[in-house]
Amino acid sequence: MRTTTALALLPLALAAPSKRAVPAPVIKPRGAQLVEGKYIVKMKAEANAESIQSSIQSVSSDADFVYNSNKFKGFASSLSAEELEALQNNDDVDFIEQDAIVTIKATQQNADWGLARLSNSEPGSTTYTYDDSAGTGTCAYVIDTGIDVTHEEFEGRAKFLQNFADSDDTDGNGHGTHVAGTIGSKTYGVAKKTSLFAVKVLDASGSGTNSGVIAGMDFVAQDAGGQDCPKGVVVNMSLGGSKSTAVNSAAASIVDAGLFLAVAAGNEAADASTSSPASEESACTVGATTIDDELASYSNFGDIVDILAPGTDIESTWPGGETNTISGTSMASPHIAGLGAYYLGLDASPVAQLCDYIGQTALSGVLSDVPSGTANLLANNGES
Numbered sequence: 001m002r003t004t005t006a007l008a009l010l011p012l013a014l015a016a017p018s019k020r021a022v023p024a025p026v027i028k029p030r031g032a033q034l035v036e037g038k039y040i041v042k043m044k045a046e047a048n049a050e051s052i053q054s055s056i057q058s059v060s061s062d063a064d065f066v067y068n069s070n071k072f073k074g075f076a077s078s079l080s081a082e083e084l085e086a087l088q089n090n091d092d093v094d095f096i097e098q099d100a101i102v103t104i105k106a107t108q109q110n111a112d113w114g115l116a117r118l119s120n121s122e123p124g125s126t127t128y129t130y131d132d133s134a135g136t137g138t139c140a141y142v143i144d145t146g147i148d149v150t151h152e153e154f155e156g157r158a159k160f161l162q163n164f165a166d167s168d169d170t171d172g173n174g175h176g177t178h179v180a181g182t183i184g185s186k187t188y189g190v191a192k193k194t195s196l197f198a199v200k201v202l203d204a205s206g207s208g209t210n211s212g213v214i215a216g217m218d219f220v221a222q223d224a225g226g227q228d229c230p231k232g233v234v235v236n237m238s239l240g241g242s243k244s245t246a247v248n249s250a251a252a253s254i255v256d257a258g259l260f261l262a263v264a265a266g267n268e269a270a271d272a273s274t275s276s277p278a279s280e281e282s283a284c285t286v287g288a289t290t291i292d293d294e295l296a297s298y299s300n301f302g303d304i305v306d307i308l309a310p311g312t313d314i315e316s317t318w319p320g321g322e323t324n325t326i327s328g329t330s331m332a333s334p335h336i337a338g339l340g341a342y343y344l345g346l347d348a349s350p351v352a353q354l355c356d357y358i359g360q361t362a363l364s365g366v367l368s369d370v371p372s373g374t375a376n377l378l379a380n381n382g383e384s
Contacts (some may be wrong), residue, residue: 114310135191135233144176172204181317190338
């Protein structure tokens with residue numbers, strides 16, 4: 001069988017897909033490390049379960065992943081040249097994208113200051129002021145390397161939900177645990193009472209594939225409605241790769257499901273429109289700043305960046321009950337995911353307008369080295 005449970009109960013006779021006049025495009029992400037012979041097949045939104053099942057069964061290899069969320073339907077699989085051509089001629093196929101490698105981007109540093117900057121109008125403070133509701137009633141999905149859910153900083157609020165990277169339901173890298181700590185740990189977290197959910201899509205080396213990342217995104221879009229999160233749900237993606245239509249479509253599906261999505265802008269010191277999911281317009285794209293209120297030299301920029309947040313020398317949780325200090329837009333994004341959970345807990349803004357609200361409450365024009373065309377907005381929780 002090459003199906004998930006959602007697609008298993010189908011008639012024995014499957015309708016053959018109709019042919020099309022113009023073949024579906026095959027997209028190869030620019031500058032990416034492509035995975036030879038592996039493809040993500042995005043079906044049209046109106047494609048029914050029978051057509052998806054028929055398309056899956058038309059290839060000789062088992063599907064690596066099957067996607068069936070509200071806006072992102074399709075599958076990932078190895079395809080021969082003949083199978084690829086046949087799917088291009090399938091009228092129910094929207095596009096096909098060659099799979100590519102996705103990685104995290106963070107560097108080892110030493111310091112701790114980001115939390116305090118969120119609640120002060122001037123740099124240099126060591127005090128973080130916040131409403132004690134602290135994200136109560138919210139949930140935060142961390143699509144990353146996993147979370148060390150036993151870390152005492154999470155106070156039993158962290159759960160490991162799903163793994164699309166390997167067979168090890170732990171965080172062998174540390175990146176995901178660090179991100180989760182910035183979102184919601186008791187000492188280092190922005191929203192200290194949110195529930196944290198690990199969705200693992202990157203392995204211990206911090207690497208994964210677009211197809212596996214999309215599987216995690218698809219899982220979140222479908223799973224969130226069944227969780228007990230009365231105040232709302234935020235999602236953090238501190239990862240990225242070259243621009244991918246498939247990854248961006250999956251990101252849009254998360255937002256369409258009524259979830260707030262914060263994503264790292266990327267660490268290439270380039271326009272964020274060249275990477276994914278940073279380039280997805282419906283996501284809240286986050287660039288990184290330094291303790292001196294400068295745009296970090298590595299941070300991506302451009303008009304797709306919605307907000308800037310502390311990202312250099314950020315101390316947070318680390319596997320084994322430890323802490324660590326690292327840098328990157330990977331560290332900036334969870335400040336915004338946590339701030340999103342904090343605001344949802346206060347009923348400050350509907351989810352659909354939350355990124356705009358975070359921009360409206362930000363400190364404007366206080367950062368240096370921000371290029372023209374990039375919003376000079378430093379996140380702030382309104383307690384300054």
